[in-house]
Amino acid sequence: MVVGAGPNGLSAAVTLARAGLRVQVLETHHQVGGGLQSRALTQPGFIHDYGSAIHPLAAASPAFRTWPLHAYGLRWVQPPVPAAHPLGAGAVLLHRDLDATAAGLGRDGPAWKRLLEPLLHDWEGLLDDILRPLPRVPRRPLTLARFGLRALPSADLLGRALFRTPEARALWAGLAAHTALPLTTPGTAAQTLVLALLAHAVGWPFPAGGAQRLADALHAYLTWLGGEVLTGVTVRGPADLPPARVTLVDSSPHVLLDLLGERAPARYRAALAHYRYGPGLQKFDYALSGPVPWQDERVALAATVHLGGHAPEIAAAEAVTTRCIPARPYVLSAQPSLFDPSRAPAGHHTFWAYTHVPSGSAEDAQAQVERQLERFAPGFGARVLARHRTTARQLESFSPVFHGGDVNGGAGDLWGLLARPVPTPTPYRTPVRGVYLCSSATPPGGGIHGMAGHHAALAALKDEFGIQEVP
Numbered sequence: 001m002v003v004g005a006g007p008n009g010l011s012a013a014v015t016l017a018r019a020g021l022r023v024q025v026l027e028t029h030h031q032v033g034g035g036l037q038s039r040a041l042t043q044p045g046f047i048h049d050y051g052s053a054i055h056p057l058a059a060a061s062p063a064f065r066t067w068p069l070h071a072y073g074l075r076w077v078q079p080p081v082p083a084a085h086p087l088g089a090g091a092v093l094l095h096r097d098l099d100a101t102a103a104g105l106g107r108d109g110p111a112w113k114r115l116l117e118p119l120l121h122d123w124e125g126l127l128d129d130i131l132r133p134l135p136r137v138p139r140r141p142l143t144l145a146r147f148g149l150r151a152l153p154s155a156d157l158l159g160r161a162l163f164r165t166p167e168a169r170a171l172w173a174g175l176a177a178h179t180a181l182p183l184t185t186p187g188t189a190a191q192t193l194v195l196a197l198l199a200h201a202v203g204w205p206f207p208a209g210g211a212q213r214l215a216d217a218l219h220a221y222l223t224w225l226g227g228e229v230l231t232g233v234t235v236r237g238p239a240d241l242p243p244a245r246v247t248l249v250d251s252s253p254h255v256l257l258d259l260l261g262e263r264a265p266a267r268y269r270a271a272l273a274h275y276r277y278g279p280g281l282q283k284f285d286y287a288l289s290g291p292v293p294w295q296d297e298r299v300a301l302a303a304t305v306h307l308g309g310h311a312p313e314i315a316a317a318e319a320v321t322t323r324c325i326p327a328r329p330y331v332l333s334a335q336p337s338l339f340d341p342s343r344a345p346a347g348h349h350t351f352w353a354y355t356h357v358p359s360g361s362a363e364d365a366q367a368q369v370e371r372q373l374e375r376f377a378p379g380f381g382a383r384v385l386a387r388h389r390t391t392a393r394q395l396e397s398f399s400p401v402f403h404g405g406d407v408n409g410g411a412g413d414l415w416g417l418l419a420r421p422v423p424t425p426t427p428y429r430t431p432v433r434g435v436y437l438c439s440s441a442t443p444p445g446g447g448i449h450g451m452a453g454h455h456a457a458l459a460a461l462k463d464e465f466g467i468q469e470v471p
């Protein structure tokens, strides 16, 4: 039994079904996918990603890569450039090609290459080691040690130690701001490094037709394996759970608490009750009459665009998002319809953008977000046909995993990553026999990769069925 059909719930279900188990998934929504849902949020003919839009982690995921998802309709769209970062009237580009990126970074080019080239040689082994709970005996100890040395400090510290040019520092800060934490937080260099590495290793692609297509492919593969998903079913307490030998919960630690009730010891319950989340986010989906009029036309080569200007500006904005919405916020945006015409009527475009806000905030960030858009794309507002705003509070109502609008399923600082949801070598296992947590509130944390669900299912298979290897 799996509660929740988000990427981790579906991934857990597929792993169990591949081991030969009969699996049922219960999902609140009438649509599978959780953070992978795509919806018509603005006008007819515009397909918007309600949650995630860009999927380097999914394309590189050790689980997804080995499953035949292409046979179930998944097709990756690769924009020519993984990410762009407008600066003044120009832009810095994060190319798939390491040399091309380095060439655009001037005298910091060699430092960019020295940082990423050694990791790129063994990126698959490295991902196997980091997209699972720590500590484990690493499969690639040397590469992991090389990564770990650079991953432990804050993104701010590492960026200032490695780079001298405003361009390289801005590109690095734009990547670091994905963590939703102040850039001075120890350990934020880890996610920054992974994002940069993936741009060179697999690009930053997205599924043709919208993120939903990845969820649909997982669902179809699960059905082929004999599993089933029941939608429109919310599990609120132990009484809602049909009898099953194992139950995997793709939800928040707070929902897990409700499901375990008095069956869990007080110490475990207290630890879950104090689980820490990061700030929330507020998201805007636009239907546009034409492409975004970027000042530097090369920004249209990338599906992902980081808005926020120079590194000190981004660092200042991200330092206050737990308390307020900054006047000049960091805005993470995506323009998928430039590369996937199925997303909007001919000549029209979808645009996806979010900014970090205090946890649970419903305060309107539209003025601040659109000011940043006008700054780098004058005339943006004139192309808006319709917009849809999603607040942090609405994200939490959509899925309990996004508590307060934290889309990473919990704070992504060092302790938050290592002790997710509690400090134990098998964090998926709960004190109640047969019940496991499998959401992004477990390692390796937020993002679409399905690895939390996969590893939780492997733990359950080993504990309850003595199955050590899944074919």
Ligand SMILES: Cc1cc2nc3c(=O)[nH]c(=O)nc-3n(C[C@H](O)[C@H](O)[C@H](O)COP(=O)(O)OP(=O)(O)OC[C@H]3O[C@@H](n4cnc5c(N)ncnc54)[C@H](O)[C@@H]3O)c2cc1C
Pocket (backbone or CB within 6 Å): 003, 004, 005, 006, 007, 008, 009, 026, 027, 028, 029, 032, 033, 034, 035, 036, 050, 051, 052, 053, 054, 055, 056, 057, 058, 233, 234, 235, 236, 250, 251, 252, 255, 283, 354, 395, 398, 399, 400, 401, 402, 407, 408, 409, 438, 439, 440, 441, 445, 446, 447, 448, 449
């Ligand atoms: C706006 C936004 C932008 C994002 N951008 C990106 C991006 O570009 N790239 C990326 O990799 N990641 C991105 N993410 C993060 C990513 O979506 C999440 O990390 C991921 O969805 C977490 O997966 P999950 O399965 O743990 O939880 P979820 O995706 O939240 O899925 C949990 C599912 O379980 C269901 N559920 C929970 N409790 C119950 C219950 N009691 N009974 C029945 N059903 C239940 C929920 O309805 C939901 O469908 C973004 C997220 C958001 C919201």
